Amino acid sequence: MSTLRWGIVSAGKISHDFTSALSTLPESEHKVVAVAARDLSRAKEFAKVHGIPNVYDNYEALAKDSGIDIAYIGSLNPQHYENAKLMLENGKHVLCEKPLTMNASQTKALIKVAKEKKLFLMEAVWSRCFPVYKELKKALCSGVIGDVKQVTVGFGFRLEHVDRLMKKEMGGGTILDLGIYTLQFQQFIYDHKKPLEVQATGHVTDTGCDIAMNAVIKYENNQLASIQTSGLCELTNEAVIVGTKGIIRVPNFWCPTQLMLPNETKEFPLPKCKHEMNFVNSVGLRYEAAEARECISKGLQECPSITWNESIQLAELEDTLRKILGVKFPEDSQTY
Template identity: 45%
Template sequence: MALRWGIASAGRISHDFMVGLKALPETEHKTVAVAARSLQSATEFAQTHDIPTAYGSYEELAGDPQVDVVYIGNITACHKDTVLLMLNNGKPVLCEKSLTASPQDTATLIKTAKEKNLFLMEAVWTRCFPAIIQLRKQIASGVIGEVKYVQANLGFRNPKLPGHMTDPKLKGSNILEVGVYPINFATMVFGERPESIETKGWLTDSGVDEFAAITLKYSGERVAQLTCSFNLNLPGEAYVIGTEGTLKLPQTFWCPSKLETPSGVLEFPLPTPCRPTVFVNSVGLCYEAEEVRKCISQGKLESEAMPLEHSQIVSEIAKTVIEQLGSCIYNN
């Protein structure tokens, strides 16, 4: 039987997630309901994406017995309450990054999911791309020797940012919106908490972090240097450098279709999207959806590609970085 999806939020990323789902076999994935803060928004979204049921509240979606798993695509400030609502109604959850705005809230969601014996995954789609899976295989094979250094950067110049991204009351944050990708990449490669964190950068006029240059020092003389911004265009590349060679993800490392290895460039073409997407390569959201289906079909409560422990580590690093920059979001 197909995994029956419910969609919580009718925003831009939920639109793109639907495009990703449409790239997968209908025999394996089916969207049965969508909910938004207004019934009109949900209805319009349902009509666009051929979803049979639209709800004007998340509570109605949580209570729908036809829904097997819920994708949550609202803003980070709302994630904790929405995820808890779904878990408390017996629904497995795939929740957009950042899972929450704080390590304490992330720990609460993980604890609740485990207590209720329900699947929970932070939707860090990067982890599920074929190019990333191959990168991890290359590292494990020892082809680049002992990994000593990771570098990743991501930033966009956007003078018309969505309001929630610069509003401290809504946990606006470059780190929580953009920086989680480089931080996640380093966490994936090194697989542990850093021994030290050092951050330089600046804030917006509203007191929200806008740019960060982060150095993470790990055990065994290993270092990650990460840069992120929602006010500068950065190359969007990532490097894993070992004692015997280098692996590189060129531009769009967070949703890659290529991997440069010591023996040559490997290409991983993405599926053709059924309609335009808001964000680059968003049809690749199909990979995380398929990861969820596989995990749930095998009775797993978390994904090996994006383990809950890594969500906790990334959340802890993000909070430290935000505090080192002097952001005021934890005062609101």
């Protein structure tokens, strides 16, 4: 396959980290050829930092650029659906930041567009592409901890100062921002099974956004998952898998470089990057970019590491948790 040509939608922090991570991959395989932002000055500054030749002040122009193969969507949550749909309708493959959309209805509608256009669409659950996840799956299949019965995973930081998390119109709340990581992890461990029951409680701000959530998800075969999110305090930010014969721990489970097995700890160091990063282990975004390229080269429309059905399951779980806590977005009342 020839070089995969990327267009970057939005010039924010995560887009910076993703583009920086791409620079650690061979230029013969990945090249960023354009960036678009609604603020032209931000797009120009982004392009200057990353050496990007084409700059646009609107997403439509990027979507119509015939020199782009795939669009990376790094915009705010409420813009994911429209931006990704725009790119697909203009013949672009799409790697869209998580959550893929605001709810299950949007997710199903977006996948329908990708199917019709015969294009690649992937929710950027970058965690799944880390080498630790591949090694973790091998360990579980080997039976090193026996039959898994409990998964506990919490994700939380002091986030009251983060504007987008506190505003409903910006797709705020911890369920969509942090909860998707905890949900995808327990879903990964339990092989994407459908839950028998979901119970949850939490706290909601005056603006209608969830600021903290605890949930218990019940599966068949006496399996349980306990997940927590918080924007009020830093949690352990570790995943613990308990089986009938032992325990596995995954520090920094959303972007892990270490796997703590019962009898050994395995390390998977990340490569160095020339740019300063905004988020922990962001150079690991290179793994999802590499998987996207591999899938496209094979003619796949979805990534085996995070399939369309899984994205729908994740959205449905997020919808369920929000409903229990009483968090509703304008998108929930619309038809797609």
